[in-house]
Structure formats: structure tokens, C-alpha cells
Amino acid sequence: MTKGGSALFPALGPRLMRSLGTLAIVVLLGGFAAAALVRYGPGFCTDENAWNPQYSASSEEATRRRCEDENNLPQFYLRYLRGAVEGNFGTSKSYGVPVRELIESRVPITAGLVAFGVGGGVLLAGLFAWIAVWSRMPAVEAGVSGVVAVLLAVPPAVLALGFFLQEAPIQFAVSLTVLARIFGTVRTMLHDAYGSSPLLAARARGLGPIALGWRYVLRPLAPRILALFGVAVMIAFGALVPIEALCDVPGIGQLAWKAAVSRDLPLLSALSLIITFLVASIHSLGEVLAGRTSRDSEAAV
Amino acid sequence: MWKRLALIFLLLVGTSALLSPVIAPFSYSEQFRDSANAPPGGKFLLGTDDMGRDRLSRLLYATAVSAVLAPAAAALSVLLALLACAFPGLVVGGLTTICLSIPWIFLFIILRAELPLNTDPSISVLLTFALMGVAGWAGPARVFSGSIREMMESGWMLQARSAGIAGWRIGLVYAWPHLRSVALAQFRVLAPVYILAEASLGLLGLGVAEPMPSWGNLLRDLQHPDMVRQNPAILAPLLLLMLCLLAIEAVAVKTHEKEVFR
Incomplete structure (x- = not known):
């Protein structure tokens, strides 16, 4: 024992x-x-x-x-x-019901939005960055970077409003917001990985793109990708309030906005505390897992 | 070429923003009640809003508010971060981790909710950007503390210290030029972030209070697609915001490439 x-x-x-x-x-x-x-x-x-x-x-x-x-x-x-x-955060001033009840009914909606937004955003950022790096064509890289720069220049709420008014899924707006903000990091990671000597040697030996990607890109980058998920969650939570408030999504973000407008401080404080706890937990978990996976990768090499 | 074009554009926007009281046809709060929602043309180049205020004048004043105060807030964050790095690394490290764990928008709306309802619009403008500046110190502080740590372990620093050069001289003559480029890079990152943050808050009605215009509260009209269809000039604030951010990005990328090359 x-x-x-x-x-x-x-x-x-x-x-x-x-x-x-x-x-x-x-x-x-x-x-x-x-x-x-x-x-x-x-x-x-x-x-x-x-x-x-x-x-x-x-x-x-x-x-x-x-x-x-x-x-x-x-x-x-x-x-x-x-x-x-x-789990008792008091009673909401504006709704007159326990804060816990209000939060419980809205958590699944926000969780779905964040999960889709983060998952989609990281995948899209990976795909865009891979296209930019793998093509090795300045025109393609400039095109991809241009699209991302335009996405970065649009406020997330306006992007979501566009999707909402076109009756398209708002989750994509969260994904695009995440994509625009992590693309630079993902591109640098892939650029370094695809330019590394072991990968170039393996490529010269005739290893296929899938095996190359798995052995020399994804596995060594796993810790940083995990840490990136933590950052992506923070970005998604940051974009949540304007997106949910303007697109009439009854989630935690909309609740926070309504609490702010009606100056419902007990509700607002509870929401901030919960979100901070969630974000800090995900961030810590990402860091711990990143450290663990990094050691595993080193051991594997 | 792109950098030069972007710089010229930013210079034009900055100049027109600073000269807005002189070049704007009307005051941002002047109402023409018999011309509410007027289409572009004639007396009103971009039309009027639902309260009969000239859109062009409001856009010019809004540019002065958003495009001048957001960089000021970014400068405040960088300054606070540099000051924070004067404290031992442990305090800065722990504090930055805690501050970075709090989603800024929640912190911001909670602080805005604390303000009295009758807060003066000009005070709300200053508070909005001052809060951004104060709340955003943690990110740059982490970057600075990393840079300082790297510098302290570098060969030239050890050489300078072993040569008996005074600490203040090392800081001022050797370390500051390096830190200055990091500070400028952080400023270039934060300024667009604050412009976007103000836009998001303005859209929610939690940023700059009416009748003071800002890019954020001008974007609120985008929530009415019928109005946008009738008067596409409503998109002008969004277009200007996007062009400014793209220009800042172009300048930042080219400057970064130049620094790396150097």
C-alpha cells in the first residue's frame, strides 16, 4: 500500500x-x-x-x-x-429562482456549443494549416492565411449573427472563431514538424504521407495539441456571451448577459465562479496531460 | 508594398478620427427627427439612424473613440505588465495563471454591472477601455517574465554581470532594447484584440453608453437585416473595422518578418 x-x-x-x-x-x-x-x-x-x-x-x-x-x-x-x-449559489434577483436551477437547465446547451465549436475549430485549423504547409505553394499559403485574417477581423458576434440570420448552425460560428485564433499556432507547429530532420529523412526513405503524419507529426505534437484544446476552450467561452445573447441561444452565455443587463449580481458572480473553475480545470488538465504525453513521446522516441 | 498601403490607410483613418470634430458634418448626438432612417445621399452621405442622427458623423466620432482608445488600453496593459515584472517571478507567475484563468468577458460584464445606471457616457468610454487595459495585463506579463528569464540565463548577460557592469546599466543599455521589441509586439497583438472586444461589448449594449458612438454600438444596427437591406451603408462601421484590423495585421506581419530577418 x-x-x-x-x-x-x-x-x-x-x-x-x-x-x-x-x-x-x-x-x-x-x-x-x-x-x-x-x-x-x-x-x-x-x-x-x-x-x-x-x-x-x-x-x-x-x-x-x-x-x-x-x-x-x-x-x-x-x-x-x-x-x-x-451547489447552493443563492437566489437570482431577477428570476426569483435558485441560481442552481437556472444553471442546470442551460449547461447542456452551452456544453454542446462549446464541444462542437472547439472540436470543429481545432480540426479546421489543423486542416487549413496542413493545406498551407503541405502544398509548399506560396499562393496557397497566402490564400489560406488571407481567409483566416478576414475571419480574425470579424467580431465573433457579427459572424454568429450572419449564421443566425441565414438560419445556418451557430456552432460553425464558434468553430470559425476558434479556427481564426489558433491557426497561427497550428501552422507554426506543423511547419516545424514538417521541416524536422527525422521527417525529411523518413520522407527520403519513401514513407507515405499518412505514416509520416502519424509518426513524425501527430505523435510528437500530441502534448502541444492537448494544450491547444485548453486554449481553444478559453476562446470558445470568451465568444460565448455575445454569440448566445445575440443569436437567442438559451445557454450560460445568454444567462450571463441577462444577469448583467438586469444587474443580477448573485447570478453573475455564481456564473463567473463556475466558468472560472471550469476553464482553470480544463487548463490544468491540459497542462498535466501535456506533460505526461510529452514524457511518453520522449520514451517512445 | 502591402505594409506601406496599410500604413497609409491607418494614417488616414487616424487623422480623420482625430479631426472628427472639425470634419464631421454634424455632432454625433444631433437629431433630425423628420429624417429618421433616411437613405444615403444629399444632406446625409451615409443616411441617418432610427433616431435621425447622421451616420457619417457618428462613424467619424466612433472611429475616434475605438481606434484611439483601444491602442491606449493596449499600451496600459503593456505598461502594467512591465511594472508587474518588477516583482519576483513567483508572484507574477502565480498571479498571471490566476488572471488568465478568468474569462475576461465575464470579469468585464460583472464590473460593468457594478457601475451606477446614470454613469456619464464620457466616463463610460474611459472606464470601458481602462478596464480592458487593467484586465489584460496578465498575458503580456507572462511573455515578459519568460523573456526576462531567458535573458538572465543568456551568455551575454552572464558576461556583463561577471564584468562588473552595474545592474541599472545592464537593464537600461542591454536588456531594454530587447524587451522593447517584445513590448511592441505585445502592443501590436493587444490593440486589435481590444478593438474586437469593444465591438463585442458594444453589440451587447455593455460597452460605451449612448449617445456616445463607438464601432461596437454602431454595429448594433446589424441585428435588423431589413434595415441593412434598405440602407447597406449600415455595414460601413463593420467594413471600416475589418479594414483597420486587416491593415494592423499586415503591418504586424511585415514588421515581425523584418525583425526575424534582422
Whole structure:
């Protein structure tokens, strides 16, 4: 047991420990920021019933006492964090329902959009970059780069609006947004890989393009491709709010926009905390897997 | 040639933006209520919006807001990143990781939601870009700390230190020219990012407040395809934004190629 345990930690390595530590700090700081924003946000502890003449003195007193309790930020933060861990983020001011319910019903829609957008974006970026590098024709490379530059110059929301108005799937807009932002990195990666000496030697030996691509491009690049997925997820989440808000997609992004417009800080803070946790987790996982795969690739070579 | 063309175009846009109070036919908020949604031509070269305001004048003022303040915000981010690198690497490294984990748009809309509803439009303009500048320091800070680490381990740095050259002199005479090119590259990356960010926020109604125009809030009319069909001049802000970004990209690519070649 002891042997297994001691073997496990060196295998996981300091990278995982560092990632978990960063994740914990992100969540703690994010939670604190969210709690502080809710606590000091406009309208905190104002009760619309205070102007109701039928409201009894004892109810007013109970509200006042509750506010006094919540005035202490550290205590408020600890309660907020405990609630967040249990999945209780309080009640939305604008919808009047628990924040958890609102989020749960919208997660599948956003998850589908992000998964399709990221998967499609990485695939398209790979394809475009491969065409640019493999063709070895300046005109083709300039053409592909030109298309990507135009895509990069269009705000993601306008791109999505175009798809929406043409009744085309909005997921493609997310994919194109991801493609435009990671194309440069993918092209550089492929350019370096296709120019490496082992690949050139294998090509001279007559190895086919598929075997070349698998052995000398995809396998050595696997860690960086994994890390790229983490970046792509962050890009997709960044584009989510305008795309969902303008194209009437009832996901997390649209919920965040509605919360911002109606100044629903409890909802907005909870959403930010969850998204930050998700993005930081994916980022950490990507880094850990990238490190692991890098060691495996080196061992294989 | 492309770089020269792009530079001339950017210079023209910048000049017309700065001279907008002089060359714009009308004020950005002046309303002609009997000419609402007027087509292009005659008195109004690009037509008017649904509140009867001249589209050309608003576009000129919007260019002044977006094309001048976005680079200013980028400069602020780069400056903050350079200042942050003065702190020990551990603090910068940890902080940048945390800041980069937070999707900026969520951070931004939460901060905007904290502002009072009656915030003055000119203050909202400054706040929008100042928040972008402050929130965007982490990316360049990570690049700078990497560059500084590389420099500290380089042969010439070891040689300079072993020769007994004072730290400030090494920093100012040897390290700064290298860092300056990295800072300029970061600036060139961030300026278009902030232009696009303002456009996204403006489309959502969370950026620059009306009646102050910006490229972002002018793009809101694109949500009404019937209006675009009646008056294609509504696409002018999008076209100008795209051309500016393409010109910046062309200049950045050519400058990068030149630096690599050097």
C-alpha cells in the first residue's frame, strides 16, 4: 500500500500538484471576489417589502438582523463558499429562482456549443494549416492565411449573427472563431514538424504521407495539441456571451448577459465562479496531460 | 508594398478620427427627427439612424473613440505588465495563471454591472477601455517574465554581470532594447484584440453608453437585416473595422518578418 502510494506521487509529479494548487487558489480568490461583489454590489440587502405598509415591524426587524449578519465580509465569504461547494449559489434577483436551477437547465446547451465549436475549430485549423504547409505553394499559403485574417477581423458576434440570420448552425460560428485564433499556432507547429530532420529523412526513405503524419507529426505534437484544446476552450467561452445573447441561444452565455443587463449580481458572480473553475480545470488538465504525453513521446522516441 | 498601403490607410483613418470634430458634418448626438432612417445621399452621405442622427458623423466620432482608445488600453496593459515584472517571478507567475484563468468577458460584464445606471457616457468610454487595459495585463506579463528569464540565463548577460557592469546599466543599455521589441509586439497583438472586444461589448449594449458612438454600438444596427437591406451603408462601421484590423495585421506581419530577418 505504502509502496503503491509512494509510486503514485512521483508518477503524477509536481506538475499535477502545482496545477491543483493553482486551481484551489483560483477558486478561493474567485469565490472571494464573487462574494465581495455580491456583498458590495448596488441593492445588496435592500428589501422591496420595506415600502409595503402591510409589512410587520417584526419582519422588518428580521430583515435588518439578517443584513447585520451578512455585513461581515469574511463570514459572508465563508458562508458563500460553503454554499457554493454544496451547489447552493443563492437566489437570482431577477428570476426569483435558485441560481442552481437556472444553471442546470442551460449547461447542456452551452456544453454542446462549446464541444462542437472547439472540436470543429481545432480540426479546421489543423486542416487549413496542413493545406498551407503541405502544398509548399506560396499562393496557397497566402490564400489560406488571407481567409483566416478576414475571419480574425470579424467580431465573433457579427459572424454568429450572419449564421443566425441565414438560419445556418451557430456552432460553425464558434468553430470559425476558434479556427481564426489558433491557426497561427497550428501552422507554426506543423511547419516545424514538417521541416524536422527525422521527417525529411523518413520522407527520403519513401514513407507515405499518412505514416509520416502519424509518426513524425501527430505523435510528437500530441502534448502541444492537448494544450491547444485548453486554449481553444478559453476562446470558445470568451465568444460565448455575445454569440448566445445575440443569436437567442438559451445557454450560460445568454444567462450571463441577462444577469448583467438586469444587474443580477448573485447570478453573475455564481456564473463567473463556475466558468472560472471550469476553464482553470480544463487548463490544468491540459497542462498535466501535456506533460505526461510529452514524457511518453520522449520514451517512445 | 502591402505594409506601406496599410500604413497609409491607418494614417488616414487616424487623422480623420482625430479631426472628427472639425470634419464631421454634424455632432454625433444631433437629431433630425423628420429624417429618421433616411437613405444615403444629399444632406446625409451615409443616411441617418432610427433616431435621425447622421451616420457619417457618428462613424467619424466612433472611429475616434475605438481606434484611439483601444491602442491606449493596449499600451496600459503593456505598461502594467512591465511594472508587474518588477516583482519576483513567483508572484507574477502565480498571479498571471490566476488572471488568465478568468474569462475576461465575464470579469468585464460583472464590473460593468457594478457601475451606477446614470454613469456619464464620457466616463463610460474611459472606464470601458481602462478596464480592458487593467484586465489584460496578465498575458503580456507572462511573455515578459519568460523573456526576462531567458535573458538572465543568456551568455551575454552572464558576461556583463561577471564584468562588473552595474545592474541599472545592464537593464537600461542591454536588456531594454530587447524587451522593447517584445513590448511592441505585445502592443501590436493587444490593440486589435481590444478593438474586437469593444465591438463585442458594444453589440451587447455593455460597452460605451449612448449617445456616445463607438464601432461596437454602431454595429448594433446589424441585428435588423431589413434595415441593412434598405440602407447597406449600415455595414460601413463593420467594413471600416475589418479594414483597420486587416491593415494592423499586415503591418504586424511585415514588421515581425523584418525583425526575424534582422
